[in-house]
Amino acid sequence: MNREMILEASAQIIRQKGYHAASMQDIADAVKLQKASLYHHFSSKQDILLALLDQALDLLIERVSVVLSRELPADEKLRQAMREYLGCLEEHAALASVLLLEHRSLNPEYHDRHIPRRDRFERLWRDLIQEGVDSGLFHTADPAMTARALLGVMNWTITWYRSDGRYSSGQISDNFSALFLDGLRER
Amino acid sequence: MNREMILEASAQIIRQKGYHAASMQDIADAVKLQKASLYHHFSSKQDILLALLDQALDLLIERVSVVLSRELPADEKLRQAMREYLGCLEEHAALASVLLLEHRSLNPEYHDRHIPRRDRFERLWRDLIQEGVDSGLFHTADPAMTARALLGVMNWTITWYRSDGRYSSGQISDNFSALFLDGLRER
DNA sequence: TTCTTATTTTACCGACCGGTCGGTAGACAA
DNA sequence: TTGTCTACCGACCGGTCGGTAAAATAAGAA
Numbered sequence: 001m002n003r004e005m006i007l008e009a010s011a012q013i014i015r016q017k018g019y020h021a022a023s024m025q026d027i028a029d030a031v032k033l034q035k036a037s038l039y040h041h042f043s044s045k046q047d048i049l050l051a052l053l054d055q056a057l058d059l060l061i062e063r064v065s066v067v068l069s070r071e072l073p074a075d076e077k078l079r080q081a082m083r084e085y086l087g088c089l090e091e092h093a094a095l096a097s098v099l100l101l102e103h104r105s106l107n108p109e110y111h112d113r114h115i116p117r118r119d120r121f122e123r124l125w126r127d128l129i130q131e132g133v134d135s136g137l138f139h140t141a142d143p144a145m146t147a148r149a150l151l152g153v154m155n156w157t158i159t160w161y162r163s164d165g166r167y168s169s170g171q172i173s174d175n176f177s178a179l180f181l182d183g184l185r186e187r
Numbered sequence: 188m189n190r191e192m193i194l195e196a197s198a199q200i201i202r203q204k205g206y207h208a209a210s211m212q213d214i215a216d217a218v219k220l221q222k223a224s225l226y227h228h229f230s231s232k233q234d235i236l237l238a239l240l241d242q243a244l245d246l247l248i249e250r251v252s253v254v255l256s257r258e259l260p261a262d263e264k265l266r267q268a269m270r271e272y273l274g275c276l277e278e279h280a281a282l283a284s285v286l287l288l289e290h291r292s293l294n295p296e297y298h299d300r301h302i303p304r305r306d307r308f309e310r311l312w313r314d315l316i317q318e319g320v321d322s323g324l325f326h327t328a329d330p331a332m333t334a335r336a337l338l339g340v341m342n343w344t345i346t347w348y349r350s351d352g353r354y355s356s357g358q359i360s361d362n363f364s365a366l367f368l369d370g371l372r373e374r
Numbered sequence: 375t376t377c378t379t380a381t382t383t384t385a386c387c388g389a390c391c392g393g394t395c396g397g398t399a400g401a402c403a404a
Numbered sequence: 405t406t407g408t409c410t411a412c413c414g415a416c417c418g419g420t421c422g423g424t425a426a427a428a429t430a431a432g433a434a
Contacts, residue, residue, distance in 0.1 A: 001381080001382090018205070018206075018207060018291065018292060019205075019207075020205055020206075020207035020208045021207045021292070023420075023421065023422085024421080024422060024423085025420085025421085025422095033381095033382070033383090034382065034383055034384080035422085035423090036382080036383070036384080036385090036423085036424080036425095037381075037382050037383070039422095039423070039424080040380080040381060040382070041381090044422080044423080045422065045423090075372060078371075101288070104205065105205060105208070129371070132371070136373060137372065137373055138371045138372060138373055139371070139372075139373045140366070140371060141362060141365075142354075142362065145354070145359065145362055146362075146366060146371065148343070148344075148347060149340045149362075149363055149366055151343065152339050152340040152341070152342070152343030152344065153336045153339040153340050153343075154339070155339070155343055156335070156338065156339030156340075156342055156343050157335075157339065160335060167332070172332065175328060175329065175332055175333075175336075176332075176336055178328075179327070179333060179336055179367070179370075180366070180370060180371050181370050181371050181372045182370040182372055183366070183367060183368050183369040183370030183371075184265075184316070184319070184325045184326070184327060184333065184367050184368050184370075185262060185324065185325060185326075185368045185369055185370075186323060186324055186325055186326045188411080188412090210390080210391065210392080211391080211392060211393080212390085212391085212392095220411095220412075220413090221412070221413050221414070222392085222393090223393085223394080223395090223412075223413065223414080223415090224411070224412050224413070226392095226393070226394080227410080227411060227412070228411090231392080231393080232392065232393090
């Protein structure tokens with residue numbers, strides 16, 4: 001047994017029940033350990049949550065950054081970045097759910113340490129929008145708010161997306177990127 | 188003391204702490220009652236949560252429906268509906284947070300009763316999109332998914348919107364509706 | 375083999391959880 | 405005066421929470 005296995009099980013359980021409803025006993029049962037044994041690997045329940053959030057954010061930042069560093073026009077880069085991000089949310093659904101829905105359960109001190117990393121991720125998207133504006137491909141009144149709209153659409157999918165649903169994450173992201181780039185209005 | 192006052196306090200506390208972290212004692216303290224007295228007004232903690240969700244959804248359905256029943260072109264109707272919805276989320280921020288973030292904490296039986304009402308609300312938006320498509324104003328591959336994108340953008344605002352921030356909810360909704368209607372791409 | 379370290383277990387703790395109990399105070403009516 | 409109602413209270417219930425201490429076991433290194 002190691003930290004990674006415990007984290008994986010924790011993500012599943014916290015995703016299902018929410019952080020506060022998920023007990024250390026639940027996690028221990030899932031990895032077939034006694035509850036006390038978890039405290040050999042993690043100093044507290046909060047420590048587990050923080051590790052999950054860090055892991056999730058590291059993963060997403062890394063994966064999206066790779067796409068953003070490609071030499072492409074901003075619109076195509078946006079399309080690919082959205083595809084990568086939504087694919088990542090799907091592939092690591094439990095981890096992603098914890099990141100997006102349970103970060104509010106972090107203690108204040110932990111939370112303060114977490115926020116800058118979130119901002120860094122948000123800035124990736126804002127910079128992409130800005131890049132598009134600078135190159136004359138995009139127009140927007142406020143790149144920061146546009147980035148939040150973008151993240152809102154994508155993040156909200158974790159509340160309804162099911163991998164056995166009608167559409168794959170790739171189809172959904174293509175749909176969303178087309179909507180974002182060209183709008184709903186007929187022309 | 189009556190049910191409404193308890194619900195109002197409950198919404199504030201549950202919004203802050205989350206359903207499971209908010210205790211009946213917390214709620215009792217907030218309304219200056221003994222914990223036991225809460226059970227004179229509500230049969231259980233779940234009962235409080237369900238009442239909050241019902242109240243929130245009733246409010247939103249009513250307010251948005253009024254806008255949707257106006258005789259307007261679909262694009263203008265969308266603009267006004269988004270403005271109404273985001274204004275409502277801001278005006279009843281605590282209630283809205285509970286609705287959007289805590290419905291997962293409902294017991295299965297309660298949850299099943301709640302879901303159809305949520306679907307009804309989502310359908311309002313889907314029908315509006317469809318109306319725009321039928322009238323030739325909108326084009327979209329899948330109205331249901333477009334509606335979800337729309338709701339995603341708006342619902343996600345409760346995770347970052349602060350009433351003392353740079354923009355009012357009206358400005359944000361105008362920004363979002365413009366983005367949705369005409370897209371990000373320069374033309 | 376023995377010593378050391380890493381890992382897990384058993385047994386336990388105080389605090390708090392949602393919820394129930396019997397009972398009380400006051401308003402109103404018969 | 406008596407009975408009934410709403411609203412509320414203090415005390416308490418069994419159970420679970422996150423977390424701790426110390427003993428037992430497993431795994432390597434010498």
